[in-house]
Amino acid sequence: MEFGDMLKAIRKERSLTQDELASILGTTKQVISRYETKQRVPRLSVVEDYAVKLGVPLSLLSGQRTSAAEDAAPQVGVRRVPIIGSVACGEPIYKPGDGTEYATIEEGVACDFALIAQGDSMIGDRIHSGDLVFIRRQESVRDGEIAAVALDDELTLKRVRRILDPGGRVAFTQLLPSNPRYAPITIGGAQETRNVSILGRAVAVRFML
Numbered sequence: 001m002e003f004g005d006m007l008k009a010i011r012k013e014r015s016l017t018q019d020e021l022a023s024i025l026g027t028t029k030q031v032i033s034r035y036e037t038k039q040r041v042p043r044l045s046v047v048e049d050y051a052v053k054l055g056v057p058l059s060l061l062s063g064q065r066t067s068a069a070e071d072a073a074p075q076v077g078v079r080r081v082p083i084i085g086s087v088a089c090g091e092p093i094y095k096p097g098d099g100t101e102y103a104t105i106e107e108g109v110a111c112d113f114a115l116i117a118q119g120d121s122m123i124g125d126r127i128h129s130g131d132l133v134f135i136r137r138q139e140s141v142r143d144g145e146i147a148a149v150a151l152d153d154e155l156t157l158k159r160v161r162r163i164l165d166p167g168g169r170v171a172f173t174q175l176l177p178s179n180p181r182y183a184p185i186t187i188g189g190a191q192e193t194r195n196v197s198i199l200g201r202a203v204a205v206r207f208m209l
Contacts, residue, residue: 002078002104003047006061008036010054025050039207041132044101078104081134082113087148087157089119089127089177103132103206111203112137115148115157122146122157124178131207133157135200146202149175151187151194157202158185 011021011032018032025032034040042050051061080102103114111134117127125146127133133148141147147160158175161184165171172188187196 002038003041003061004035004038007032007050010056010061011036025053041103041206079107080104081111083116083132084113085115085155086118087115087133087155089117089122089129089157103134105134105204109134109204110136112200115155117157121177121179121182125159126207127157127178127205128207131205133202134204134206136203137200139198141198141201148199148202149187150197150199151185155199156185160198 007021011018016024018029018036022029022032031040035042047061051057054061083101083103105111105114113135115133115135117131117133118129120129127146135148141160143161144159146157148155148157149160156175158177161174161176162170163172163174170188172186172192175185175187177184187194
């Protein structure tokens with residue numbers, strides 16, 4: 001079971017309403033509803049807090065197996081990928097994670113890691129600050145696809161568009177926000193001095209709000 005499934009099972013077992021469970025956990029009915037319908041996934045620190053308040057083992061609430069052998073095995077139908085840090089949806093930034101947090105994703109979604117969105121430059125694509133963006137590791141993407149792009153030591157999430165010269169060669173590339181408040185980021189060309197690389201393509205988003 002995933003976190004939302006287990007939280008709902010505990011609530012039903014104890015004959016609690018969502019309001020009553022929210023009061024115990026110090027949150028709101030809306031948050032509980034989003035957890036149970038898997039529209040929202042909590043940070044590990046939140047799961048730890050809830051486990052203490054509910055008096056249940058962390059391994060039970062987080063969906064982890066209890067034996068050492070099973071701990072390393074993914075759940076049937078889902079698997080875990082690391083959340084490696086935060087990616088800017090605005091000006092490029094990067095905040096590395098500590099490598100201890102994971103997100104669950106369906107087996108059929110081809111991704112290698114997840115990033116936490118920060119900022120509002122991609123709200124036109126329904127990616128808001130705090131959402132989890134699942135990334136498939138690859139060095140190039142097609143025009144129009146959303147990619148995690150490293151600029152020197154910074155990381156941003158944008159749509160990629162290549163601008164061609166009259167000869168049909170790539171003159172430069174634009175990283176496009178989907179919020180009109182932000183200007184495109186232009187990379188490439190003769191004056192480019194930054195180290196630029198595509199880390200991967202965004203393949204799924206889990207809305208956290």
